[in-house]
Amino acid sequence: MKKRWQYIKLALPPAKWIVIAVIFYLLTYSLDLLIFGILKVEPNEDTLVLSRLRIGILGVYAGLYGLYRVIFYHPSYSRKYRFWLNLSPWDYRKRLPLGPIHLVETDVLFLSILTMLAYVNVPELVIAPLIAFLCAYVLMLWIALNENQGHTALAVLFLASFTYYPFRNPIVSVFVLLGLYGLCYWSTAVSLENFPWNTKWWQLDPVNELRKQSKILISRSWPFRYIIYHNQLELSVTKAFLISFIITWYVHVIKWPAGGLYEWWLLMKLVFYLVLFRTLVYVSMCLPPISLLGRLFTFRLIIPRYDKVLIMPICVILAGIATPQILRLINLPGIYCFELTLFVVLFLTMALPPKYKEWQLTAPGRLYRKRAIEKNLKPPRSTDTVIADLVSSKKNIFKS
Amino acid sequence: MINIVDVWHHYGVKPILKNVSLKIETGELVAVMGPNGMGKSTLLGVVGGVMSSIKGYVEIDGLKRRNSVKEEIAIRKKTVYLPDDPFLPPFSTGREFLLAVGRLYEVEEERLMDHSEQLLKLFDLEEQADSPVRSYSTGQKKKIGICSALITEASVMILDEPFSGGLDSSALLALSRVLKNLADRKDITVMMAVPVPGLVEPIAHRIAIVAHGEILAFDTAEGLRRRTGCSGDLGEVLEKLIHPEVFNNIDEYLEGRVK
Numbered sequence: 001m002k003k004r005w006q007y008i009k010l011a012l013p014p015a016k017w018i019v020i021a022v023i024f025y026l027l028t029y030s031l032d033l034l035i036f037g038i039l040k041v042e043p044n045e046d047t048l049v050l051s052r053l054r055i056g057i058l059g060v061y062a063g064l065y066g067l068y069r070v071i072f073y074h075p076s077y078s079r080k081y082r083f084w085l086n087l088s089p090w091d092y093r094k095r096l097p098l099g100p101i102h103l104v105e106t107d108v109l110f111l112s113i114l115t116m117l118a119y120v121n122v123p124e125l126v127i128a129p130l131i132a133f134l135c136a137y138v139l140m141l142w143i144a145l146n147e148n149q150g151h152t153a154l155a156v157l158f159l160a161s162f163t164y165y166p167f168r169n170p171i172v173s174v175f176v177l178l179g180l181y182g183l184c185y186w187s188t189a190v191s192l193e194n195f196p197w198n199t200k201w202w203q204l205d206p207v208n209e210l211r212k213q214s215k216i217l218i219s220r221s222w223p224f225r226y227i228i229y230h231n232q233l234e235l236s237v238t239k240a241f242l243i244s245f246i247i248t249w250y251v252h253v254i255k256w257p258a259g260g261l262y263e264w265w266l267l268m269k270l271v272f273y274l275v276l277f278r279t280l281v282y283v284s285m286c287l288p289p290i291s292l293l294g295r296l297f298t299f300r301l302i303i304p305r306y307d308k309v310l311i312m313p314i315c316v317i318l319a320g321i322a323t324p325q326i327l328r329l330i331n332l333p334g335i336y337c338f339e340l341t342l343f344v345v346l347f348l349t350m351a352l353p354p355k356y357k358e359w360q361l362t363a364p365g366r367l368y369r370k371r372a373i374e375k376n377l378k379p380p381r382s383t384d385t386v387i388a389d390l391v392s393s394k395k396n397i398f399k400s
Numbered sequence: 401m402i403n404i405v406d407v408w409h410h411y412g413v414k415p416i417l418k419n420v421s422l423k424i425e426t427g428e429l430v431a432v433m434g435p436n437g438m439g440k441s442t443l444l445g446v447v448g449g450v451m452s453s454i455k456g457y458v459e460i461d462g463l464k465r466r467n468s469v470k471e472e473i474a475i476r477k478k479t480v481y482l483p484d485d486p487f488l489p490p491f492s493t494g495r496e497f498l499l500a501v502g503r504l505y506e507v508e509e510e511r512l513m514d515h516s517e518q519l520l521k522l523f524d525l526e527e528q529a530d531s532p533v534r535s536y537s538t539g540q541k542k543k544i545g546i547c548s549a550l551i552t553e554a555s556v557m558i559l560d561e562p563f564s565g566g567l568d569s570s571a572l573l574a575l576s577r578v579l580k581n582l583a584d585r586k587d588i589t590v591m592m593a594v595p596v597p598g599l600v601e602p603i604a605h606r607i608a609i610v611a612h613g614e615i616l617a618f619d620t621a622e623g624l625r626r627r628t629g630c631s632g633d634l635g636e637v638l639e640k641l642i643h644p645e646v647f648n649n650i651d652e653y654l655e656g657r658v659k
Binding site for chain 2: 207213214215217218220221222223224227228229289290293297298300357358361362363364365366367369
């Protein structure tokens with residue numbers, strides 16, 4: 001029992017943070033003292049603001065605590081911790097040495113205090129700190145899941161919409177968040193079973209880690225930059241489908257009910273920017289092999305291997321125009337037409353060929369040397385430089 | 401082996417390369433020579449993979465350049481292309497840059513450390529090795545560029561004017577010795593553009609003369625002499641091939657002055 005208490009005690013934030021938080025919270029009562037004690041104002045609707053302010057502070061505390069509980073204890077968030085764990089005899093059956101990442105009694109104690117304080121201030125908002133804590137906590141667990149538990153992360157993202165839709169009820173939100181916590185925790189436990197990880201975020205092998213960092217340095221040089229090909233923008237058809245589905249689903253959840261002219265206008269703008277963005281990414285990587293004038297004078301109006309980069313924008317624009325017309329023919333309500341069109345447009349933008357990696361490696365054009373970027377390359381600013389700049393700007397202000 | 405087959409290239413209307421075909425065997429060092437603006441750098445750029453030909457293709461060890469993802473990755477792992485004005489990351493040190501390039505080519509870590517030390521010593525960059533590249537002089541930047549190509553230990557090297565750009569005499573000597581050593585090896589293929597004939601003859605197995613986007617000749621130095629009937633230095637041979645009228649003009653000028 002004693003051992004367990006010692007372990008769960010690790011989850012508590014440092015004492016000085018708690019003291020600062022308590023002092024700051026108590027300071028808000030000095031306003032009460034001023035208003036009700038010295039100025040003798042009768043409690044009314046306006047003075048309720050003070051209670052709501054305290055609820056806000058409690059919510060922030062709970063949210064920060066949620067962030068703290070994952071960031072400071074999850075090996076995903078600390079490189080040093082991961083390497084140390086890897087070198088230690090720890091395995092998933094043992095407790096994490098820095099403290100637990102699952103919810104423990106100290107969390108219940110901490111949240112109970114915050115909830116009690118919330119009840120004292122505004123009883124209707126008693127649940128606010130709990131929701132703030134769970135949102136922050138689940139969010140951080142979800143971010144950590146993204147690398148090696150991608151499918152669960154997608155499922156959590158989808159299920160998270162039920163905190164808001166369709167009931168919009170805080171009690172339902174809490175239950176959904178607890179369910180999400182359960183799912184995230186189970187998935188985290190599975191990922192800890194497979195520790196040590198070797199993923200693209202971090203490499204276990206120090207040589208691979210060095211090679212990964214070298215790529216970052218090399219990406220600022222020419223022509224070695226072009227040797228590196230990036231897979232970050234690489235999306236499989238399934239992934240493109242799932243991402244489009246989730247975005248459309250969230251539009252459905254947040255905008256429900258909608259589908260007016262303004263939304264259609266936004267959708268058209270979105271199509272335009274998506275098309276422009278993807279085309280620019282591809283064309284800036286590899287410029288056309290010959291100029292427009294060259295094409296005209298040499299009668300090479302179409303260069304199929306290069307011009308396939310235009311397939312996507314043409315298809316997306318056509319789909320953006322044709323899909324709503326077709327859907328209207330089958331008398332689908334406006335909102336569904338809107339959402340399905342959005343889905344089709346997003347899916348085509350992400351899924352249509354050429355793939356980014358294929359384009360980088362085989363596009364028949366000129367690899368673009370970004371001289372303007374080379375000229376304006378600035379060193380990364382250290383904290384010291386930022387502080388020195390701030391000090392000098394303050395000095396200038398005083399002088400003037 | 402580098403196989404350039406029927407390559408055409410033009411940016412606008414005027415062709416830069418016209419029907420260029422060359423076959424460079426494995427282990428050969430070939431110098432590409434010719435007047436300025438005649439397509440040497442474009443040819444090397446096409447072989448190096450930073451641009452594609454409008455017509456024709458380039459093969460490296462039997463793999464077609466920019467043809468398929470698999471082939472291109474295989475080519476990139478064994479080929480290094482160094483343009484005449486590479487851009488080096490200004491806020492990294494020379495040593496960091498060399499190590500990063502070596503790691504990019506997956507050179508074994510211990511070997512990489514050794515090789516970088518040797519290269520920095522060879523090109524007299526030991527003192528500046530840990531200073532940011534932006535503080536380097538033009539010649540020092542050129543040296544680091546050359547070192548970065550050499551540290552890759554790639555089996556196919558495409559070097560655009562490695563001797564130009566402010567190299568001092570000791571660096572010129574070091575580079576020509578290194579290239580001579582590479583030329584003597586049977587597993588490394590080097591294709592380089594060099595404007596100065598004097599530097600080429602001792603190291604190049606064969607010389608390709610490019611003018612107006614075409615290959616005027618592709619032979620050994622001796623072969624070029626036989627072809628032009630000129631027994632002088634390589635510069636004269638080159639002029640005979642590219643500008644045969646230059647000798648008449650010189651004679652005419654000198655005769656006129658004597659009179």
